[in-house]
Amino acid sequence: MSFDHKTVTSLGMAGALCCSILAGVAEAQSSGPNNLHLPGMRDRHQAPDNTFIRMFPDLPPFARPSDEARDLAKKLGEKGGLIDAMDNLTDPVRSITNPGEFSPNNPDNPNMTAGVTFFGQFLDHDITLDPRSPLLERSDPRRTTNFRTAAFDLDSVYGDGPDSSPELYDTSSGDIKLRVEAIPGSELVSRKGAVRFDLPRDAGNNAILGDSRNDEHVVLAQFHLAMLRFHNAVVDHLRTDSANAGKSADQIFKMAQRQVRWHYQWIIVHEFLPLTIGQAHLDNILQKGLRFYRVDDDMSNRRDRSARNPQLPIEFSVAAYRFGHSQIRPSYRLNFGPDGGQPVFAFLFDDTQDPNDPDPIDLRGGKRAARRFVDWQTFFNFGDGNFRPNKKIDSKLSSVVMLLPGSRGPAPGLPSDGVQSLASRNLMRYVNFGIPSGQAIAR
Structure with missing residues (x-):
């Protein structure tokens, strides 16, 4: 079975994403109830009706x-x-340079760069979070809380805002910025001796951020970091404008937050969606409106309310949007290393690694070490020829996600219930939520 643009669209993915964007614009200046999953911290309050709905x-x-x-x-x-691509996991470098030999069942996608995969993962974490549905029991979407707002408002970045989530913020400059931290020793293993940065962490190396899943692996953690630094750069840029000289720190923060959200939403509409479903399908949705996804807050046509607080279809969260898992490569070139040195190549996950190793050879998260940073030229096309593609959207998953870290101890951002195959987890949740077959939905 393979998934083409029509199949993905028929499952409502694009409609759900477009609605989330529109809701994010409507809520650009407000803060919804969010949840910080940090060690020792309680869950934040959630609106009781912030659940999922059924599209079909x-x-x-x-x-x-x-x-x-x-x-x-x-x-x-x-x-x-059947879902395992059966990749050869003996050499992370040759896995990239010789995919025909090392991943014959897992073809590259020449139309997407490797970074698109993780942008998709980041935006998924911005609109869905269901940490409580048991893997071995039936689940009801109407009783399943979504601990993220369904809008692309970057609540995974901003948390509940500076007042309610002060641990995310740095006010030492007089303005309201997001916390980032330098990586000690990174200048010794980085091109041109540049200092590299990481998410803020506590003494136990736990990332201090609005969604712990974004420290699942180094690439996603560094993408989250990029959003933090983008906000801070926008704050600095606004301060250079003389028209803002008299504005308070709170006013500048809100202006920066709005601009960051708008840029993020623009990328989703103008780059991510066209790449994923095709420009023609996207234009059809934007021009003719939603076909299958009805923005009902409680299935009672309260559209004045639901337009501001949409609920996501469980068919999207549990099924349609899981296509991104098939785009994951077995290994990546993380960065170029120092001038004249060797690049860092690594498999995304390797369950054989010691979870207590401060710098394991895979890209799992929850670690800070000098070489654990990203050079984005590998992941996105900057015109220098260094980018690499992701994998095609199909029914195969890279072998590295068929055995997620966890057998030797907990791994940050990853499940700890004993089911280590990402494919198994997807299919079990599919059963638990009673999702219709893809064929039935397509018909």
Whole structure:
């Protein structure tokens, strides 16, 4: 089975994303209830109706939730099963330079760069968070809390704002910026001796950020960091404008926050969606409106309210948007290393690594070390020929996500319930929520 643009669109992905963008614009100056998942911190309050809905409530589930169905789903997604691309994981460099030999079942996508995958992961974490649905029990989307706002408002970055989430902010300059920290020794392993930065961390190396999942691996952590630094750069830019000389720190913060959100939403509409579903499909949605996704807050046509607080379809969260997992490469060139030195190549995950190693050879998160930073030329096209593609959207997942870190101890941002295959997790949740088959939805 493969997924083309039409299939993904029929599942409502683009409609849900477009609605989230519009809601983000409507809420650009407000703060919704969010949740910081930091060690020792309590959950923040959530609106009781901030749950999920069904886009196709009249369609029967692909499989009735049961232990037998879950066991079959788990087995189908296990390492060595039908979904495993069976990549050769012996050499992270040759995995990139010789994909035909090392990943014959996992073709590159020449139309997307490697960074598109992680931009997609970042925006997913900005609109959905369901940490409480058990993997071995039936789940009801109407009783499942989404701990993110469904709008692209960067609540995963800003938390509940400077007053309610002060641990995310740095006011030492007199303005309200987001905290970042230099990586000690990074100038020794970086081109031109540049100092590199990391997310703020506590004494236990736990990242201090609005969503702990964004420290799942180095690339995502560095992308989150880029958003923090972008906000800070916008604050500095606004301060150079004489028209803002008399504005307070809070006023400048709100102006910067709005501009950051608008840039982020522009990239989603003008770059991410055209790359993912095609410009023609996107134009059709923007011009003719939504076809399947109805923005109902509580299924009672309260559109004045739901336009500001949309609820995401469970078919999007659990099924359609999971296509991004097939775009993951086994390995990446993280950075170029120092002038005259060797680049850093590594597999995204390697479960054989010691979880207590301060600088493991894979790209798992929760670590700070001199070489654990990203040179973005590998991940996006800057016109210098250094970018690499991601993988095609199909029914195969790279072998590195068929055995997520966890067998030797907890890994930051990753599940710890014993099911290590990402494919198995996806399929088990598909069963738990009673999602219809893709064929039934397409018909």
